[in-house]
Amino acid sequence: MRTNKQKIVLTSKILAIVIAVLLIGFLVFRDELLDQAIDKVSTTMKLEYNSDFAVKKASFDGVSGIELDEITLAPKNLDTIFKIQKIKTTVNLWKLLIGDVQLGTLEIKNGYVQFTKKGKIKNFGAFLKKDKNEPKKPNKKRDYAEFAYRIISKVLNLVPTDMSLENLVFKLDDNGKKATIDIKKLTLFQTKLESSIDVQTNTFTQRWRINGMADPRNKKGDIRFFNIDTGAIKVPYFDERYNLKASFDSIRFNVQNIDMSRGKLHLDGYTSITNLKMNHERIANKDVIIKNARFDYRFLLGSDFISIDSSSTFQFNKIKVHPYLSYNTEKDTVYKLKVAIPKMKAQDFITSLPDGLFTHFQGMEATGDFDYKLDFMFNKNKPNKIIFDSTIDKKDLKITKYGNTNLTKMNGEFTYRAVDKGVLQRPVFVGTNNPYYTTLDQISPYLQKCVLTSEDPSFMSHRGFINEAFKQSILKNIRTKKFSRGASTISMQLVKNVFLTREKTLSRKLEEILLVYIIENNRITSKQRMLEVYFNIIEWGPNVYGIGEAAEFYFQKKPADLNVQECLFLAAIIPKPKKFMWQFDQEGLQKAYATKQQTFLRNLMFRRGLLVPEDTIGQSSPIALTGRAHSLLNIKVQDTTVIDSMAVKEEFDF
Numbered sequence: 001m002r003t004n005k006q007k008i009v010l011t012s013k014i015l016a017i018v019i020a021v022l023l024i025g026f027l028v029f030r031d032e033l034l035d036q037a038i039d040k041v042s043t044t045m046k047l048e049y050n051s052d053f054a055v056k057k058a059s060f061d062g063v064s065g066i067e068l069d070e071i072t073l074a075p076k077n078l079d080t081i082f083k084i085q086k087i088k089t090t091v092n093l094w095k096l097l098i099g100d101v102q103l104g105t106l107e108i109k110n111g112y113v114q115f116t117k118k119g120k121i122k123n124f125g126a127f128l129k130k131d132k133n134e135p136k137k138p139n140k141k142r143d144y145a146e147f148a149y150r151i152i153s154k155v156l157n158l159v160p161t162d163m164s165l166e167n168l169v170f171k172l173d174d175n176g177k178k179a180t181i182d183i184k185k186l187t188l189f190q191t192k193l194e195s196s197i198d199v200q201t202n203t204f205t206q207r208w209r210i211n212g213m214a215d216p217r218n219k220k221g222d223i224r225f226f227n228i229d230t231g232a233i234k235v236p237y238f239d240e241r242y243n244l245k246a247s248f249d250s251i252r253f254n255v256q257n258i259d260m261s262r263g264k265l266h267l268d269g270y271t272s273i274t275n276l277k278m279n280h281e282r283i284a285n286k287d288v289i290i291k292n293a294r295f296d297y298r299f300l301l302g303s304d305f306i307s308i309d310s311s312s313t314f315q316f317n318k319i320k321v322h323p324y325l326s327y328n329t330e331k332d333t334v335y336k337l338k339v340a341i342p343k344m345k346a347q348d349f350i351t352s353l354p355d356g357l358f359t360h361f362q363g364m365e366a367t368g369d370f371d372y373k374l375d376f377m378f379n380k381n382k383p384n385k386i387i388f389d390s391t392i393d394k395k396d397l398k399i400t401k402y403g404n405t406n407l408t409k410m411n412g413e414f415t416y417r418a419v420d421k422g423v424l425q426r427p428v429f430v431g432t433n434n435p436y437y438t439t440l441d442q443i444s445p446y447l448q449k450c451v452l453t454s455e456d457p458s459f460m461s462h463r464g465f466i467n468e469a470f471k472q473s474i475l476k477n478i479r480t481k482k483f484s485r486g487a488s489t490i491s492m493q494l495v496k497n498v499f500l501t502r503e504k505t506l507s508r509k510l511e512e513i514l515l516v517y518i519i520e521n522n523r524i525t526s527k528q529r530m531l532e533v534y535f536n537i538i539e540w541g542p543n544v545y546g547i548g549e550a551a552e553f554y555f556q557k558k559p560a561d562l563n564v565q566e567c568l569f570l571a572a573i574i575p576k577p578k579k580f581m582w583q584f585d586q587e588g589l590q591k592a593y594a595t596k597q598q599t600f601l602r603n604l605m606f607r608r609g610l611l612v613p614e615d616t617i618g619q620s621s622p623i624a625l626t627g628r629a630h631s632l633l634n635i636k637v638q639d640t641t642v643i644d645s646m647a648v649k650e651e652f653d654f
Contacts, residue, residue, distance in 0.1 A: 034058055034066070049126040051075040065090045071111075078123040084111030084168075089160070106160040114171035141329070145265040145301040152219075152258060159216035163188040172237060178202055179236040191215045193223060201236045208233060212252075219258040226250040232275060245279040267299040284507035288356040290316050304330040310338065317352035319344070333380035341372040346397055357507045360499065360515065364403030368396035390465070392517075399522050407518065410498055410525045416537045418545065419501065428545045430536055436548030440532040443547055444562040448531070449610045450571035454601055456490040460527050464491040464520035465513075490534055491516050497537060535559075540570065541577050541629065556627045564611065565619040568598040580629070586636035589622050 038055050045053040056070035068087045074080040090104035116123045165186040172179045179201045186195040197208040212223035227233040232247040239245045250273070257268040272294040279287050293316040298309035310324040324338035346366035353361055370392055377387040402408075413431030417424050431437060440448075452459055488496075495515045500508050519525055540550035547570075551559045555566055562570070572594070573580045583594035605611040625633065 034060065045073065049075070051081075051126065061088065062090075065105075075123055075126060078121070079114060079116045081115070081123055082111065082113040085109055086111075102157040103160040105162045107164045108166070108168055110167045112169040112171060114173070116171075116173045117175055119175070141304070143303045144306050145260065145263060145303055148301050149258075149260045149265050156216040156219060159214070160188065161217060162190075174237070174241060176202075177237060177240040181236075186210070188214055199236055201240070203239060204234050204236075206231075206234060219255065221253070221255045223254075224250060224252045232277065243280060245277075247275075247277045248273050249275040263303055265299075265301040267301075268297070270294060270296040282505055284356050284505050285501075285503060286356045286359070288354050288507070290354045292317055304328060310340070316354070318348040319352045332382065335376075335378045335380075337374070337376040339372070339374040341370075343369050343371040343395075345369055358511055358514070359507075360403070360405040360511050362404050363401065364399065365401035366397065366399050368394065368398055370394045370397050394521075399518060405499060405515075407499075407515070407524050410494070410529060410533050414498075416498065416545075418497070418537075418539060425545075426543070428537060430533060434548075436546055436552075437536055438546070438548045438559045440528055440535070443532075443535055443559045444567055446564045446611075446615065447547070447559065447562055447567040447570060448535075449605060450564075450567040450601065451535075451574065452490075452531075453605055453608070453610060454571045455574060459490045459531070462489065462491075462520075464489060464516035489516075491520055491530065493538075494530055494534055495519065498533070538574065539577050540573070541580060542632070544577070552627055554625050554627045554629045563619055564602070564615050565598075565623055568601055569623055572597050572601060581632045581634065584625075584633045584635075586634060588625075588630070588633055588635045595622075 035058065038058055042053045045051045052072070052074045054070075054072050055068050058066070058068050061067045066089055070083075070085060071087060072080060072083045074083075086107070086109045088105075088107040091102065114123070122128075163186070165183050168183045168186075170181040170183075180199070182198040182200070184196040184198060186197075187193070191213050193210065193212050193214045195208075195210040197210065199206045199208055207228050208225070209228050210223060210225050212221070214221045214223065225233070226249065232249050233251075235244075235246040252272045253269075254271065255267070255269040257266060259266045272292075273290075274292055276290045276293060277287055294314075296313045296315075298312045300307050300309050305326060305328040307326040307328075308323055310322055312323060314321045314323060320342060322340040322342070324336065324340075326334070326336040328334045328336070346368050349370075350361055350364050350366055372392045373390075375387060375389040379385055413429070413433075416428045416430055417426070418428075419425065428434070429437070456462075492512055496508075496512050499515055500512060536546040536548070539545055540547070541553055544550050544553050547559045550570060551557045551562055554570070555562065557566075573583070583590055585591055602611065602616070606613075
């Protein structure tokens with residue numbers, strides 16, 4: 001009877017013989033196998049993608065090397081996707097025997113890869129289409145960690161340990177919007193990466209460098225991307241395609257750890273960028289500059305979750321942010337977001353704001369400290385249990401200098417000009433020299449209650465923002481899968497109209513949030529004054545601004561004389577004041593949906609004790625527009641011909 005040691009020795013010998021036989025067989029028939037592999041690829045390209053794939057010459061070099069000459073891929077009647085003069089590579093035979101492809105070395109000389117789009121025709125379009133005949137895979141829950149690690153491993157296996165690229169050109173032509181990246185030379189030797197790259201577009205020419213360390217087998221890398229010429233690196237193509245002008249001095253990508261253990265995948269590293277400059281109409285109306293930004297990331301994936309760990313840090317200038325992001329499918333589909341800004345000096349925060357993004361804060365000074373926390377959670381299967389909690393903890397925080405913006409503007413008289421579709425409207429003077437200007441005590445208390453109930457019920461008590469409103473806004477936007485509802489308070493509307501332009505940019509929205517916080521929390525303007533200004537500047541109809549004009553335009557009254565029914569009407573049309581006439585039919589009567597909306601608002605005020613039944617006595621008849629607004633209604637003129645002819649007949653008969 002053989003001992004265990006003898007069994008192991010015997011098994012090893014058998015395994016060695018099998019491997020030797022396989023290796024000999026491979027060496028004997030490898031040329032035929034290579035030709036068959038190329039033919040198979042060529043057939044697949046022709047039948048499935050209507051493309052010609054060809055290799056003029058294919059041969060083995062040594063035991064594990066492959067050399068290909070003049071390789072092309074060309075879709076029928078379209079631009080060639082790639083044409084390369086020579087590719088030489090080696091593969092790991094042991095990995096190949098178990099079904100994995102791991103490149104050892106790679107050499108590419110003289111070639112190009114191009115993607116073109118002419119009209120709607122793309123030379124790579126066939127490769128984007130899904131195979132309709134492909135059988136549907138069973139709806140099996142994916143293990144995120146295992147799937148991600150498998151993809152990362154396959155990609156890294158295709159990165160050679162030693163590489164040499166010479167004169168390899170990448171071309172992009174999107175209906176005349178062109179970009180060419182010409183890799184003059186790129187080498188990777190003993191983990192050291194060096195390159196020489198020329199970039200050319202319709203608008204600029206530059207020379208780039210990509211240097212650093214790349215160690216694909218140990219899953220590590222540290223690569224720096226910079227420009228050797230004077231000036232910053234410009235991002236190609238995006239300026240012409242998306243009107244986004246972007247540049248930076250250098251960017252760095254670092255991967256410190258990729259580790260799969262106990263069913264969890266850890267990815268650690270950082271990326272940094274210096275002097276990032278962006279210009280786009282949706283971001284701001286001028287260049288936005290971030291001098292220094294860095295993201296130290298800690299990704300963690302499990303079988304049923306993907307997350308960015310809270311130990312990650314995003315830093316721009318002196319501002320540090322700890323983000324936590326999570327997508328979890330263990331029981332329900334749950335999204336979580338937590339943001340924490342640890343205690344920092346208020347002045348450091350102000351000076352760290354990106355140039356061009358917060359122009360109204362230039363020159364502002366502050367004392368004291370603060371920290372901030374945001375907690376958000378959304379359960380797809382239990383949407384009504386959404387969590388949105390935004391808190392700021394202040395310590396001796398005080399604005400000592402307002403900077404370039406006169407934040408006390410609303411406390412005195414000023415001229416307001418609305419902007420409609422980019423067109424500046426007529427000036428409206430907010431002050432006693434305007435005959436329509438109305439002080440708060442001369443505005444019907446009913447109207448004040450109606451407008452506050454419909455627009456901002458907690459205006460008198462909140463500090464500019466309402467967490468519950470944000471929750472409902474987020475929930476509505478998620479359900480409709482579009483931005484269909486905002487969460488603007490009266491404070492936010494005032495700041496937007498009085499201090500900011502109406503441009504729809506990220507800059508304007510961020511400035512709006514910060515200005516509201518400063519004005520409300522530093523009590524720069526009283527709530528009563530803010531409400532008075534609000535009533536005197538908001539649009540209430542076509543070329544109708546302020547309650548003084550609105551009361552006369554609709555009812556030929558003073559704001560103090562408006563009854564409850566008229567106040568309900570005025571409050572209801574604030575969201576779409578220029579379309580008030582569509583609430584009325586051809587007889588001049590309000591349509592059912594409009595009266596239902598006003599009834600809902602009235603009943604809500606009854607329940608909250610803001611109105612009592614006695615307030616509406618004698619106001620059950622349909623509302624009547626007695627001012628100039630009546631002329632804008634689409635009222636059908638009654639045909640009196642029949643009545644007149646009957647009157648003539650009666651008179652004749654008499």
